Amino acid sequence: xxxxxxxxxxxxxxxxxxxxxxxxxxxxxxxxxxxxxxxxxxxxxxxxxxxxxxxxxxxxxxxxxxxxxxxxxxxxxxxxxxxxxxxxxxxxxxxxxxxxxxxxxxxxxxxxxxxxxxxxxxxxxxxxxxxxxxxxxxxxxxxxxxxxxxxxxxxxxxxxxxxxxxxxxxxxxxxxxxxxxxxxxxxxxxxxxxxxxxx
Amino acid sequence: xxxxxxxxxxxxxxxxxxxxxxxxxxxxxxxxxxxxxxxxxxxxxxxxxxxxxxxxxxxxxxxxxxxxxxxxxxxxxxxxxxxxxxxxxxxxxxxxxxxxxxxxxxxxxxxxxxxxxxxxxxxxxxxxxxxxxxxxxxxxxxxxxxxxxxxxxxxxxxxxxxxxxxxxxxxxxxxxxxxxxxxxxxxxxxxxxxxxxxxxxxxxxxxxxxxxxxxxxxxxxxxxxxxxxxxxxxxxxxxxxxxxxxxxxxxxxxxxxxxxxxxxxxxxxxxxxxxxxxxxxxxxxxxxxxxxxxxxxxxxxxxxxxxxxxxxxxxxxxxxxxxxxxxxxxxxxxxxxxxxxxxxxxxxxxxxxxxxxxxxxxxxxxxxx
Numbered sequence: 001x002x003x004x005x006x007x008x009x010x011x012x013x014x015x016x017x018x019x020x021x022x023x024x025x026x027x028x029x030x031x032x033x034x035x036x037x038x039x040x041x042x043x044x045x046x047x048x049x050x051x052x053x054x055x056x057x058x059x060x061x062x063x064x065x066x067x068x069x070x071x072x073x074x075x076x077x078x079x080x081x082x083x084x085x086x087x088x089x090x091x092x093x094x095x096x097x098x099x100x101x102x103x104x105x106x107x108x109x110x111x112x113x114x115x116x117x118x119x120x121x122x123x124x125x126x127x128x129x130x131x132x133x134x135x136x137x138x139x140x141x142x143x144x145x146x147x148x149x150x151x152x153x154x155x156x157x158x159x160x161x162x163x164x165x166x167x168x169x170x171x172x173x174x175x176x177x178x179x180x181x182x183x184x185x186x187x188x189x190x191x192x193x194x195x196x197x198x199x
Numbered sequence: 200x201x202x203x204x205x206x207x208x209x210x211x212x213x214x215x216x217x218x219x220x221x222x223x224x225x226x227x228x229x230x231x232x233x234x235x236x237x238x239x240x241x242x243x244x245x246x247x248x249x250x251x252x253x254x255x256x257x258x259x260x261x262x263x264x265x266x267x268x269x270x271x272x273x274x275x276x277x278x279x280x281x282x283x284x285x286x287x288x289x290x291x292x293x294x295x296x297x298x299x300x301x302x303x304x305x306x307x308x309x310x311x312x313x314x315x316x317x318x319x320x321x322x323x324x325x326x327x328x329x330x331x332x333x334x335x336x337x338x339x340x341x342x343x344x345x346x347x348x349x350x351x352x353x354x355x356x357x358x359x360x361x362x363x364x365x366x367x368x369x370x371x372x373x374x375x376x377x378x379x380x381x382x383x384x385x386x387x388x389x390x391x392x393x394x395x396x397x398x399x400x401x402x403x404x405x406x407x408x409x410x411x412x413x414x415x416x417x418x419x420x421x422x423x424x425x426x427x428x429x430x431x432x433x434x435x436x437x438x439x440x441x442x443x444x445x446x447x448x449x450x451x452x453x454x455x456x457x458x459x460x461x462x463x464x465x466x467x468x469x470x471x472x473x474x475x476x477x478x479x480x481x482x483x484x485x486x487x488x489x490x491x492x493x494x495x496x497x498x499x500x501x502x503x504x505x506x507x508x509x510x511x512x513x514x515x516x517x518x519x520x521x522x523x524x525x526x527x528x529x530x531x532x533x534x535x536x537x538x539x540x541x542x543x544x545x546x547x548x549x550x551x552x553x554x555x556x557x558x559x560x561x562x563x564x565x566x567x568x
Contacts, residue, residue, distance in 0.1 A: 063554075
């Protein structure tokens with residue numbers, strides 16, 4: 001998979017891919033159908049593994065030739081030794097975890113760098129929804145409160161606090177809207193929060 | 200195929216002059232890059248797929264997986280099934296004549312290991328002119344052979360497919376094997392392994408051995424669902440005959456098995472299972488044991504398999520990941536216990552199909568010559 005294909009499929013991942021070094025050893029938590037690892041492997045000379053729980057997505061990864069390990073991330077990353085990954089990706093999946101703090105600590109343990117993204121609940125249409133008395137439902141959060149897999153709702157400001165608590169320093173923080181960075185009022189205008197973190 | 204050159208065994212013994220039965224499916228392509236070796240488990244053979252012209256009922260043991268258009272597509276891959284040494288489906292085994300004595304080997308057949316089998320399989324691969332397999336594949340004990348291939352002959356396979364297997368038996372696994380062996384050896388018809396000379400077969404021992412084995416292949420839930428506490432006649436007979444459906448089923452399985460399987464083979468193969476422990480020479484460190492592997496791996500386990508539970512596969516995955524090997528691992532939620540690896544399950548078969556599809560693309564779709 002080349003960069004153009006990745007951009008068309010997932011603009012957010014294409015933006016994040018700029019932050020990875022060529023040849024990096026990468027762990028992709030909640031790797032989905034494996035597009036990111038597919039691109040990183042074939043176009044950027046990277047190696048690594050994806051973790052995924054859903055059968056259909058594991059199947060998609062296997063077909064792509066992405067090394068995928070079917071596992072529930074809630075059970076931790078004990079398969080992996082300390083500091084083995086150059087970068088740990090946790091993209092649009094952290095908000096589905098019960099043990100967010102535990103997982104972040106584990107991410108810090110196995111990786112030298114981490115990139116974490118999650119839906120920004122402070123995105124202005126979400127704020128409007130809440131002001132009008134309803135939980136936000138949008139393209140980014142297409143679920144009702146009673147069936148959403150997104151059990152953790154955080155804003156850009158919230159996340160930084162937790163990252164610092166588990167010993168990660170924020171080196172970059174970007175809010176994306178349709179895969180493009182938002183510079184003015186990011187915590188209002190960006191629907192996806194992306195953090196680049198170092199130990 | 201007959202091999203005149205003696206095979207040196209792990210025990211220090213050697214088998215001089217031996218035959219390996221094998222079957223092939225599909226066509227080897229011109230650059231010999233599409234060969235797949237399928238290794239069998241305890242009671243199976245080289246007859247992996249399809250039927251014979253004169254035996255329509257004799258379907259290969261992995262026929263739902265291997266064949267034209269199946270997950271391992273024999274229109275694309277050249278698949279080889281081999282019967283292992285010591286088994287009882289045509290390859291040299293304890294029922295054959297020991298050239299040293301002129302009598303059947305019986306109890307004198309040397310104890311063989313997974314590694315010995317793999318060495319013999321490599322001899323056959325040499326004879327067939329296959330220097331590197333696209334994949335070596337197996338479930339359970341067959342998976343152990345595939346794993347051993349990746350360590351003993353790292354250059355000779357590109358992919359290693361290990362299903363419902365383990366890198367070593369647990370004490371519980373060994374215990375079950377020993378109960379099975381004891382039941383065979385305690386049968387008066389066993390005659391210390393030389394029952395061939397007496398014209399008998401330790402059928403009762405084999406029956407019980409198979410019944411014990413079979414229990415470990417099924418999950419508790421599956422057994423409950425299939426048989427529950429159902430009674431054959433609907434009420435207690437207040438005796439010790441076959442009253443529960445599960446008794447009837449197990450005895451039927453045992454009876455069937457005892458008519459075609461060799462008792463000495465059962466002892467040999469369960470021992471090979473017990474002995475397999477590639478991490479042992481590395482102080483139990485499987486990561487070091489797998490350090491020289493070069494293949495890419497596909498591992499799969501089944502949620503209700505309590506013989507080789509998913510944790511066994513996870514241990515192998517962990518060691519492979521520590522070595523930065525490429526590995527795909529799926530944990531299939533299936534109700535059928537260890538037996539699931541032989542059954543038709545869409546998630547499982549789709550995974551294998553997707554993996555072989557990718558292998559097919561890797562060799563540039565060069566199926567037929």
